[in-house]
Amino acid sequence: GAGFRASEHQHCRYNPLRDEWVLVSAHRVKRPWQGQLEKPPNEDVPRWDPKNPLCPGATRANGEVPRCTLILLPPVSLSPIPRLHFSPLQVNPHYEGTFVFPNDFPALQPDAPEPDDSGHPLFRAAAARGVCKVMCFHPHSDLTLPLMSLLEIRAVIDAWAELEAELGASYPWVQIFENKGAMMGCSNPHPHCQVWASSFLPNEARLEERTQRQHHRQHGVPMLLEYAEQEAQRKERLVVENEDWLVVVPYWATWPFQTLLLPRRHVLRLQDLCDSERDSLASIMRRLLIKYDNLFQVSFPYSMGWHGAPTGPHLQEDCGHWQLHAHYYPPLLRSATVRKFMVGYEMLAQAQRDLTPEQAAERLRALPEVHYKLRPQ
Amino acid sequence: GAGFRASEHQHCRYNPLRDEWVLVSAHRVKRPWQGQLEKPPNEDVPRWDPKNPLCPGATRANGEVPRCTLILLPPVSLSPIPRLHFSPLQVNPHYEGTFVFPNDFPALQPDAPEPDDSGHPLFRAAAARGVCKVMCFHPHSDLTLPLMSLLEIRAVIDAWAELEAELGASYPWVQIFENKGAMMGCSNPHPHCQVWASSFLPNEARLEERTQRQHHRQHGVPMLLEYAEQEAQRKERLVVENEDWLVVVPYWATWPFQTLLLPRRHVLRLQDLCDSERDSLASIMRRLLIKYDNLFQVSFPYSMGWHGAPTGPHLQEDCGHWQLHAHYYPPLLRSATVRKFMVGYEMLAQAQRDLTPEQAAERLRALPEVHYKLRPQ
């Protein structure tokens, strides 16, 4: 259209991965904010706190006996789940690398009975079975991924790949996710993520399965592989890239500084990554997360997670339409204390964003790749 | 299944209106909460504050000249939009009922140019046009809907119906929504809602259009009419009911105390409600919102909004599959300061809830229908 400028004129953009639209109203960022301010994160987390149930040597606070304890010390590789060492201890080992243990209040358990049939199509229930695990990234509570070394991040990637392979041997979906920061519902400052494996394909998996399958059928190429190639050429939404990976603020981003981490080659699952791709993944994650922290000079809150081809029975199927990727959904908008609220119009009608994806990418791109806490003053 | 109990055994439930599932893990509410606590709302809101831009007689704070001022004084009825009284004033009138004015930082404006064609199917943009209005419910800043009289709430309902009719004369979707409480991104304590009319059907509207149309085609009856009849019989998820309306915690609720407000008869749009239905709506809204406030003895935060049949060009179409309804999405879970976070697993996989819809309905049902602030001590 004549005179159209994305940064000035509201418009909608289509998200082909979720088959929905986002309203981009970039002029809105000019309005003053008089609403709720967030508490900045606590900067005084002790490195080791025997009362914190995620710390090495700590007693688990909830009083339940953990049913299994698994120590991941890179580079020692894991034996498959059935051969794990089960331990009735309530005390964590003095782990030195990553540390995986069962969530003591799991939303998914392996043995729930089938729900009864309601006898009416508007009241449909289905069985849900699974396991929930917690993975500590590092023994030190005062670290986060962007402050860890490349080797330490690489150990996290290996642990992710192994858990995905092990749980994915039987479960159709293994969701690895990290809630970072109290603002994102994270209830413990110790660096950790969660892994929930389920007997069903969750909504987001079903959605991405459908859209990627359809794109592949229509265009003969995996959607996100084609998308990564396009973004590598267009460049305006690139945040960081290396030989194997790129990170973009997707064309259809809803959260202000949302990013999508994509491999350049066609990869189905985390466990398919080769040695050098895991190293370059550690590197690009670190670069992205340092930029995130530098944006508002605060430990940047987000929820992130991995989506790869389904597992379990799907391991036997052709999943060529899938492309491995990670989503980062960070809530902050203007500063360390002003977030975007996805409420009202967003919940009832459609997501709306206050700056263009290109503006967000440009800001992230311009930030230094040395963490503000480690910069010489 | 043998021995299945919804309050003890995790399971999934299907939401036929959004074609997605929710994971119900009711045993999870037993876990201790060590995460973020919310600030309880400010209880000292002055009745009139000349610095609050939503107050009668106040000067609008943002420095922009409002383009139109419209005073709704019940029972005076409105003239259609083109004949509104336009006023270049920056000072609000001394309104005594509801008061509608244009949002000075609108996400949707009537005149944005068409975006350019990107030339690639993965980069799709579309034009977005519309208007955004703000509606004050009452001249007093220290009131909320549950503390207003039935007549005052009835005036709000009439104003909603008139705005929907007026803006819906040309726009295909008119989204009325209220963000209540700072926790829900509301930046002004004065009781108000917003109305965003758009040239497009937003995601949620498209979704409900598709699922309701399909149900109607398959079963020959509007989905939500059939659903309301079922819930009226089953009773276990009922919160309040009267001759024209019922409120349930839907079978597929995701937010802990989410509710769905449904008419008993087949109604397409707010403006189709007759006089007595508007009175009974004021009554049931008041009863629901008093229960909400009584639950944790706090002004209960939520986002709510109305969904009715599409308007504009759709007024000419058969919309018999639609049923008018309101969604209430409140975030609180355990107390006035502990909310449910829809993060991590929820954003990347599937919504998960920590108590059953039946438990939530039972708690709400048991609460008194006199507001805790108005109860004799």
Ligand SMILES: O=P(O)(O)O[C@H]1O[C@H](CO)[C@@H](O)[C@H](O)[C@H]1O
């Ligand atoms: O328009 P307000 O009240 O300033 O803003 C609030 O409601 C809008 C519509 O739901 C959201 O987009 C904003 O994130 C929220 O803070």
Ligand SMILES: O=P(O)(O)O[C@H]1O[C@H](CO)[C@@H](O)[C@H](O)[C@H]1O
């Ligand atoms: O398991 P946590 O960290 O205690 O809890 C957090 O993550 C879960 C999974 O995303 C969410 O369901 C909870 O609402 C959130 O507070």
